[in-house]
Amino acid sequence: METVVSGIRSTGKLHLGNYYGAIQNFVKMQHEYNCFFFIADLHSLTTHPTPTDLHSNVRQVLVEYLAAGIDPEKATIYIQSEVPEVSELYLYLNMNAYLGELERSTSFKDKIRAQPENVNAGLLTYPVLMAADILMHRATKVPVGKDQEQHLEMARTFGNRFNRLYKQDYFPEPYAFNFSENLVKIPGLDGKGKMGKSEGEGNAVFLSDSPETIRKKVMRAVTDSGPTAENQPKPTEIQNLFDLMKVVSSEDTLTYFEELYNKCQIRYGDFKKQLAEDIIVATTPIRERIEDIAKNEAYLRQVNRFGAVKARESAQKTLKEVREIIGFKRI
Numbered sequence: 006m007e008t009v010v011s012g013i014r015s016t017g018k019l020h021l022g023n024y025y026g027a028i029q030n031f032v033k034m035q036h037e038y039n040c041f042f043f044i045a046d047l048h049s050l051t052t053h054p055t056p057t058d059l060h061s062n063v064r065q066v067l068v069e070y071l072a073a074g075i076d077p078e079k080a081t082i083y084i085q086s087e088v089p090e091v092s093e094l095y096l097y098l099n100m101n102a103y104l105g106e107l108e109r110s111t112s113f114k115d116k117i118r119a120q121p122e123n124v125n126a127g128l129l130t131y132p133v134l135m136a137a138d139i140l141m142h143r144a145t146k147v148p149v150g151k152d153q154e155q156h157l158e159m160a161r162t163f164g165n166r167f168n169r170l171y172k173q174d175y176f177p178e179p180y181a182f183n184f185s186e187n188l189v190k191i192p193g194l195d196g197k198g199k200m201g202k203s204e205g206e207g208n209a210v211f212l213s214d215s216p217e218t219i220r221k222k223v224m225r226a227v228t229d230s231g232p233t234a235e236n237q238p239k240p241t242e243i244q245n246l247f248d249l250m251k252v253v254s255s256e257d258t259l260t261y262f263e264e265l266y267n268k269c270q271i272r273y274g275d276f277k278k279q280l281a282e283d284i285i286v287a288t289t290p291i292r293e294r295i296e297d298i299a300k301n302e303a304y305l306r307q308v309n310r311f312g313a314v315k316a317r318e319s320a321q322k323t324l325k326e327v328r329e330i331i332g333f334k335r336i
């Protein structure tokens with residue numbers, strides 16, 4: 006069976022974009038592959054979170070993974086920092102990662118622009134740590150979005166370079182993977198781009214949002230003054246809301262509002278009210294599970310311990326072999 010690895014950064018609450026874009030994919034994959042899903046808390050150190058924020062974010066992501074349907078009996082769910090082997094493999098891979106290629110990575114260039122006051126070596130070697138996460142389990146499939154394509158390419162480069170250096174065929178090549186042909190892109194409520202946390206309050210609907218919050222956010226979503234001619238193409242902010250509806254509402258509901266739009270009879274108030282209610286229906290079971298699981302300290306501890314054991318089993322096997330290949334031998 007092929008091995009799958011994916012990580013989510015531990016930045017706290019998950020939104021509809023995380024859910025429909027990534028987690029639903031994970032939930033499907035866990036039945037068909039040997040899956041490792043982890044919370045990338047080491048990666049999050051590049052931005053220097055406070056210990057309290059770090060801990061509460063990691064815990065929140067774990068709770069929400071479980072609430073969204075990732076099953077610890079099927080997939081291995083773990084917290085990256087619980088597996089020290091990843092840091093060791095990261096060190097070895099760093100020896101074959103070159104400054105030039107790291108500096109050329111798009112995500113590094115973006116980060117320099119975003120946090121010029123904190124351009125640390127961890128940012129530079131972020132792709133090496135990510136390669137360690139993947140190569141650690143000798144995974145071949147990595148369910149991630151388009152923005153991670155370059156990181157995957159670097160993971161292949163580092164794995165292949167290791168293989169070449171030691172004349173071994175040890176690490177397989179990992180490739181980005183998606184279940185559905187067309188990636189679902191979940192737009193935000195601000196009428197501009199995709200749903201994201203950093204795009205400002207109100208742009209993202211979180212899985213943990215209460216029905217009142219969801220109604221408030223959706224009713225405030227940007228719209229225009231309405232279509233003026235029949236079958237007129239939709240401006241981006243309206244198309245975005247229809248795209249959201251496509252994900253959460255029934256086919257009939259979508260068609261109903263499409264037709265009203267095309268006949269210039271749509272009332273955005275009604276449209277948004279329906280959209281909000283359908284988001285509430287879609288998220289309520291998850292929100293309720295989030296609330297339950299968050300209270301269940303013993304369960305969370307058990308999931309964490311169990312996941313760390315399984316992840317370390319796989320990691321220790323790799324590290325033992327890697328050390329031998331490198332030539333570390335006890336005297």
Ligand code: TRP
Nearest residue numbers: 010011012013014045135138149
């Ligand atoms: N870089 C990924 C992101 O920002 C998170 C991540 C870290 C990851 N390590 C990984 C994803 C390994 C897949 C595999 O989304």
